[in-house]
Amino acid sequence: MRIGIVTTWFERGASYVSKGLADALSTEHEVFIYARGGEEYAQNDSTWSLPNVTWGRRTRLSVPTPIHMPDFKKWLMEKKIEVVIFNEQHWWPPVFLCLKLGVRVGTYVDYYTEETIPFFGCYDFLICTTRRHWEVFGWHPQARYVPWGTDLELLRPQTHEKELDDPLVFFHSAGMSPQRKGTDEVIQAFSRIEGNARLIIHSQVSTRGALPGLVPLIDQMIALGRMELIERTVSAPGLYHLGDVYVYPSRLDGLGLTITEALACGLPVIATDAAPMNEFIDSSVGRLVKVSKTYARSDGYYWPQTECDIEDLAYQMASYTEDPQIVNDQRVMARCRAEALYDWSLNGKELLRTIDTCHRLSASEKGEAIQKALAFESERMGRRPFIGSLVTWLARTDMGHL
Numbered sequence: 001m002r003i004g005i006v007t008t009w010f011e012r013g014a015s016y017v018s019k020g021l022a023d024a025l026s027t028e029h030e031v032f033i034y035a036r037g038g039e040e041y042a043q044n045d046s047t048w049s050l051p052n053v054t055w056g057r058r059t060r061l062s063v064p065t066p067i068h069m070p071d072f073k074k075w076l077m078e079k080k081i082e083v084v085i086f087n088e089q090h091w092w093p094p095v096f097l098c099l100k101l102g103v104r105v106g107t108y109v110d111y112y113t114e115e116t117i118p119f120f121g122c123y124d125f126l127i128c129t130t131r132r133h134w135e136v137f138g139w140h141p142q143a144r145y146v147p148w149g150t151d152l153e154l155l156r157p158q159t160h161e162k163e164l165d166d167p168l169v170f171f172h173s174a175g176m177s178p179q180r181k182g183t184d185e186v187i188q189a190f191s192r193i194e195g196n197a198r199l200i201i202h203s204q205v206s207t208r209g210a211l212p213g214l215v216p217l218i219d220q221m222i223a224l225g226r227m228e229l230i231e232r233t234v235s236a237p238g239l240y241h242l243g244d245v246y247v248y249p250s251r252l253d254g255l256g257l258t259i260t261e262a263l264a265c266g267l268p269v270i271a272t273d274a275a276p277m278n279e280f281i282d283s284s285v286g287r288l289v290k291v292s293k294t295y296a297r298s299d300g301y302y303w304p305q306t307e308c309d310i311e312d313l314a315y316q317m318a319s320y321t322e323d324p325q326i327v328n329d330q331r332v333m334a335r336c337r338a339e340a341l342y343d344w345s346l347n348g349k350e351l352l353r354t355i356d357t358c359h360r361l362s363a364s365e366k367g368e369a370i371q372k373a374l375a376f377e378s379e380r381m382g383r384r385p386f387i388g389s390l391v392t393w394l395a396r397t398d399m400g401h402l
Contacts, residue, residue: 001029002080003355006067006094007087009048009055010038011204011233012176013257017108018087020150021127024348025355032079036067047235054079063381064090069097076101083355085127092373095122099370104360109133109143110254113300119376121369125358127351129255130276136302141365144354149344150260151236157266157335158241167198168321171243171267173258174203178210182249182272182308187214189249189313191221195321199227199247202239206231240265244327245320249289249308250277252297264338268330270316274306280342285334287316 003025007018015038022031033053035042042048043055057071065088072094075081084098086107098105099122106125110133117136120126125142128134134145170190174183183201190199199221201207207229208215221227230239238261240246246262246269259280262269271277273288281288290309297305320327 001082001355002032003029003083003085004032004034004076004079004081005085005087006034006036006072006089008037009033009035009053010042010045011048011235012038013255014088014110015048016236016257017110017129017255020148020344020348021085021087021108021351023151024344024351027348028352029355032075032081034072034075036065041233061091066091067094069093073097073101076103092119092122092377096370096374099366104358106142106354106358109137112136112302114302115300115376116373117302119369119373122366122373124361124366125354127354131279132275132303133254141361142354142358144350144358146350146354147341147347148255148257148260149342149347150257150264150338152264152338152343152345155237155240155261155264157331165196167196168324168327169242169244170197170199170247170317170320171240171245171262172199172201172247173238174201174205174207174210175258176204178203178205178207180251180305182251183207184211184214185249185308185310185313186247187211187217187221187227189310189317190227190247191217192310192314193318193321195318197226197317197321200230200239200242201227202230202234204231204233237261237265240267243267244331245270245317246286247313247317248272248277249313251305251307252301252303253277256280260338260342263334263342266331266335268320268327268334270313272306272308275303285330285337287319289313289316 005018005022009015025031031052035053035055039055054075057068059066059068081103083104088111090111095105104124107123108127120137120140126137126140128137128143128145129148137143172186174181208218240262246267248259248269248271250272253276256277259269259271259277263285269281269286271281271288274291278288290312291306292309293307294304
């Protein structure tokens with residue numbers, strides 16, 4: 001089959017998810033990427049600018065995950081796309097267009113609100129890579145639980161001898177969202193522990209700029225030689241080899257991609273005791289940190305954000321500095337866990353089965369969801385003349401052949 005993946009496409013977690021989907025599917029199918037965004041970062045990057053990638057035409061539409069509809073339709077027709085998988089598509093007209101053209105359509109489940117959950121009935125199939133997503137969308141007739149995994153050949157433990165007086169290194173990846181990834185909590189907790197330890201933070205943005213209130217503390221710990229900031233984009237396999245323990249008290253994650261990567265590299269993981277992080281971590285491969293409070297995100301995302309207990313985070317980090325042997329034991333268990341549960345060369349076969357076995361749903365199965373999603377977009381965008389007319393045009397589709 002000729003399969004298209006519609007996604008952001010540059011050095012960030014969501015793109016690596018799409019890359020994982022593409023790698024698994026390309027073993028048996030032709031896969032094409034429609035890059036919805038990210039060209040300014042990746043168009044000249046050999047990792048991302050590949051022969052099967054089409055950089056979507058820019059649009060001035062002020063909507064979430066915008067797509068230039070004529071350009072998108074041209075791509076669908078020229079590439080003769082039979083199946084489309086959307087990754088984090090928050091604007092529904094591109095989905096409607098695929099349905100109108102008779103293309104089988106599915107999505108990798110990540111972002112949704114309580115209001116938009118019923119709209120996912122528009123899709124012919126859903127790919128749920130965590131159990132919490134699966135529990136929300138189990139009502140869909142073709143929702144499939146596809147356990148996530150990672151490339152165990154690319155991401156593997158690095159053999160390096162540590163001297164007795166070498167510090168224990170905590171590693172934290174902030175990506176492009178230090179606030180969401182709990183970088184501030186990592187810094188505060190680390191400042192409270194003693195012992196021979198260092199903290200390395202890798203961020204794709206300015207840590208000081210993202211966390212202005214912590215600049216004095218950051219500067220102090222760097223001056224003391226206890227902390228290092230690495231602020232640049234680094235392609236996979238990343239910088240896990242610099243650390244001994246991975247610290248990831250994320251406030252909110254759809255998947256927690258870096259957790260499986262760290263485990264594959266043999267790093268014990270300290271993470272927030274909240275889904276989906278606690279789906280991957282237990283006391284044999286890391287530590288779970290108590291949640292001090294939960295609160296809703298301003299954009300209405302279905303799952304709450306969490307704040308970890310900084311005192312407990314400091315306690316869990318200190319447990320490794322006080323007994324380094326725990327690190328050695330858990331390094332072995334972390335890699336074993338990844339090999340047993342998160343090998344994408346095996347888990348990706350479930351994705352292939354999903355594509356091969358899920359059929360186009362009938363109009364009676366999708367009709368109500370489509371009408372709800374159309375009404376949502378009409379209300380949200382109807383006051384914008386072009387978008388309103390686009391939604392109206394799509395709504396004229398005979399529901400009987402969807």
